[in-house]
Amino acid sequence: MMAVAGAWRALKPVAFIAALLPLLGLIAALLQMGSASLGPNPVRELLHATGKESLNWLLITLLISPIREISGQWQWLTIRRMLGLWAFFYALLHLAVYVILELELDWSELTQEIIRRPFILVGLASLLALLPLAATSTQRMMRRLKKRWQQLHYLIYPATALAIWHYYWQVKADVLEPLVYASALVLLLSWRALQRSNAFGRLD
Ligand code: HEM
Numbered sequence: 001m002m003a004v005a006g007a008w009r010a011l012k013p014v015a016f017i018a019a020l021l022p023l024l025g026l027i028a029a030l031l032q033m034g035s036a037s038l039g040p041n042p043v044r045e046l047l048h049a050t051g052k053e054s055l056n057w058l059l060i061t062l063l064i065s066p067i068r069e070i071s072g073q074w075q076w077l078t079i080r081r082m083l084g085l086w087a088f089f090y091a092l093l094h095l096a097v098y099v100i101l102e103l104e105l106d107w108s109e110l111t112q113e114i115i116r117r118p119f120i121l122v123g124l125a126s127l128l129a130l131l132p133l134a135a136t137s138t139q140r141m142m143r144r145l146k147k148r149w150q151q152l153h154y155l156i157y158p159a160t161a162l163a164i165w166h167y168y169w170q171v172k173a174d175v176l177e178p179l180v181y182a183s184a185l186v187l188l189l190s191w192r193a194l195q196r197s198n199a200f201g202r203l204d
Pocket of ligand 1: 044047048049050051052054055058091094095098120122123124125126127163166167170
């Protein structure tokens with residue numbers, strides 16, 4: 001019994017370290033830049049890695065509810081907010097790499113870029129949808145917004161859908177990976193819809 005309690009106590013630090021590791025990997029790769037560990041185009045590599053991490057952590061965050069419901073263990077919920085914030089953090093890092101390293105803070109270039117690569121606007125929309133979630137992620141906001149908090153936090157679904165669309169739009173040939181992400185999101189949405197219809201069924 002004690003061992004089980006200990007294992008649940010370890011969940012939060014383990015999840016934190018799991019989300020931190022890709023960042024440490026990127027920092028380590030950057031420090032070895034001389035030996036070209038990030039490949040011939042390090043900025044592109046950083047963009048890809050941070051974009052992917054953000055999307056991965058969004059989907060893992062969405063996976064927490066089904067895991068909780070299937071396992072019947074509420075403790076899983078204790079890591080959901082932290083994982084969502086990690087997804088947001090990687091999205092901010094992705095934007096920072098783009099604006100600082102790729103555009104070199106040249107704002108006039110941004111307009112040209114958006115015309116040339118409109119998928120960037122979809123990424124921006126995804127980030128904007130994540131913004132109110134991060135801003136209201138505290139316990140205080142949760143208590144203040146009550147039922148509206150839950151409704152607001154459903155924004156994670158359109159934010160993830162936009163991120164997948166952003167990804168799908170910019171890959172030229174190999175659409176397999178974005179399609180795998182899209183299928184995962186459809187599965188998660190179907191699960192949510194099924195849970196809702198069951199809940200309504202129970203009310204009848
Ligand atoms: C301000 C918002 C954003 C901007 C300006 C932006 C920009 C970009 C750019 C320039 C690329 C690289 C395209 C290339 O290889 O030519 C990219 C790729 C990507 N972005 Fe974003 N993005 C934004 C938001 C997001 C968000 C919020 C997510 C995820 C939640 C995301 C996920 C991705 C993914 C998964 C890729 C592809 C990575 C790969 O090819 O492996 N982006 N983005």
